[in-house]
Amino acid sequence: KNQVEQSPQSLIILEGKNCTLQCNYTVSPFSNLRWYKQDTGRGPVSLTIMTFSENTKSNGRYTATLDADTKQSSLHITASQLSDSASYICVVIGSYNTDKLIFGTGTRLQVFP
Amino acid sequence: DTAVSQTPKYLVTQMGNDKSIKCEQNLGHDTMYWYKQDSKKFLKIMFSYNNKELIINETVPNRFSPKSPDKAHLNLHINSLELGDSAVYFCATTESGDGNYGYTFGSGTRLTVV
DSSP states (O other): OOSEEEEOSEEEEETTOOEEEEEEEOOOSEEEEEEEEEOTTSOOEEEEEEETTOOEEEETTEEEEEETTTTEEEEEEOSOOGGGOEEEEEEEEESSOTTOOEEOOOEEEEEEO | OOSEEEEOSEEEEOTTOOEEEEEEEOSOOSEEEEEEEOTTOOEEEEEEEETTEEEEEOSOOTTEEEEEEETTEEEEEEOSOOGGGOEEEEEEEESSTTSOSOEEEOOOEEEEEO
16 A cells, blocks of 8 residues: 555546545655646646645745644635646655655646636 | 656567666756556555665666666666566655655656567
8 A cells, every 4th residue: 555645536627616635645654745737748846845844835826735633634625626637646755755755646737627 | 858768768678678868857856756657547656765775676676786876877787678667657756755745656667668
């Protein structure tokens, strides 16, 4: 079982709607949690970085939340745009192995007009 | 000017061949990585180098050999390619491999072994 699990695996929404992606992790203790966006044929690009003491972090229409007690994080996308179509990956860095990213399974988001 | 550039972007080769993928960064970062993304889009670390020194070597077959001629380059050489090596390989860099900084990824090299 992967240390970072995401749901749903894929999601289709209409342009302008909001959506929330989920991430559950078992990495413990952890240093920080990140959300990345990966467009097709491109490398992942960082959206947010949260340490274990932070509950929420925003980047434009993207808002990430973190509950370190339940080991859950979510990424909320507001007023979705066609360009939001991509894979969203939750990434955790553990405290003991701070030099490697542990990637989640990703959520494939498609925004339709 | 691309911060992390990988070449080639696409590579199609036959089983048994030896091939190399190159990565160059102009960010002045100390740590460079190779990640492999499989058909299920799952990314997993292969190697990391800090200032030309190998730091991480995950359970990767020894047919894969990273080489860092200088701090700005980390190349990946693969011997005796197998069908299962088909994947997208990403190079990444960070200022310091202590987990506190952002990572910059290259745009990937799609390797197809036929």
